[in-house]
Amino acid sequence: MYSLKQNIYNKNMKLITGKMIKVQAFKQDGTLYRQWNGVRVIESSKEYILLFMYKTKVKELNNQKWIVREPTLWLLPRDDSFYNVLVLLRKTGLYYYVNLASPPIIDEDTIRYIDYDLDIKKYPNRKSKVVDQREYKENSIKMNYSKKLMKVIEDTLLEVLELIKNRDIIFDPEYIKYINNDLIDQGLLSKSFEKINWKKEY
Numbered sequence: 699m700y701s702l703k704q705n706i707y708n709k710n711m712k713l714i715t716g717k718m719i720k721v722q723a724f725k726q727d728g729t730l731y732r733q734w735n736g737v738r739v740i741e742s743s744k745e746y747i748l749l750f751m752y753k754t755k756v757k758e759l760n761n762q763k764w765i766v767r768e769p770t771l772w773l774l775p776r777d778d779s780f781y782n783v784l785v786l787l788r789k790t791g792l793y794y795y796v797n798l799a800s801p802p803i804i805d806e807d808t809i810r811y812i813d814y815d816l817d818i819k820k821y822p823n824r825k826s827k828v829v830d831q832r833e834y835k836e837n838s839i840k841m842n843y844s845k846k847l848m849k850v851i852e853d854t855l856l857e858v859l860e861l862i863k864n865r866d867i868i869f870d871p872e873y874i875k876y877i878n879n880d881l882i883d884q885g886l887l888s889k890s891f892e893k894i895n896w897k898k899e900y
Contacts, residue, residue, distance in 0.1 A: 713742040713804065720808045721749070721772075723799070726841040731759040731813070737772070738886070740877070746867075747774045747802060747809065748877070750886065769887055771877060773868045774802045774809065780854040782811065783868050787887075791822035791895045792874055796858055798834075798851050814843075814851050818858055820869075822895070826862050828855065871896055 713719065721734040735755045741748040749772040756764050769787040778801050786793040796818040803810045815834035819827045838848060862869050875896055881887040 713739045713747060713809075715739055715741060717807070719749075722808060722810045723797075723813045724810065726812055726814070726837065726843065729759065733757045734766070737809075740771070740881075744776060746776055747804075748772070749774070749809075750881065752886070769881070769891065771868070771874065774811070776801065779857075780814070780850055781858050785868060785874060787874075787878060787891060787894060789891070789894055792871060793822070794818075794820040794862070794869065796820070796862075798854060798858075814847075816851065816855060818855070818862070820862050826859055 717739045718736050719739060721737050722730055723732045724730050733756070734751065735757070736751075737754055738750045739747070740750045751766045751770040751772060752768075754766040754770075756766060758764075771785040771787065772782065773785075774782040780798060780800060782797050782799055782802070784795045784797070786795070797811075798814045798816040798818075800812040800814070815830050815837050817829050819829060834851075837843070843851075861867060865871070868874065875894075878887065878891060878894065882889055882891060
């Protein structure tokens, strides 16, 4: 069992743009429950890591395997924020999925983080929806989340809802449009993705 408590965290470590890496999601008890293989680094700065997935292979804790079949951006803040954001690029609009999670740990060609159960979904023309609250409540007891940790998670939940409301950072469709066009220019997306419906209400 791998422990994220090991002293391998280098906050300033820079990933090479274009490099293919792995991403591993753990639970608080150290269980590796999901791994993505073949994730492309789009950008790496002191503020955040931006990844891109398309036809990426995924393996679950129960050995179930599946493939990311839709182009997906993945932003992981590096400022000690307890969340990361996936954006599915669909021609019908942008579909956001926010994980409440620990800041990322970089270990050579692998990014690791702890998933804290709560998620936020934000789809076009729909209000933000908090999901997996029962799982969070159960795991907070089962895995002994501290009061301090729970306060951080719950404060972050409110913070992210505000970011979505204000269209800050990755929640700004204009920013996603810029990245989308850059992916098309690099040949990582087909030109058909120029036709994403950017006029949807987010």
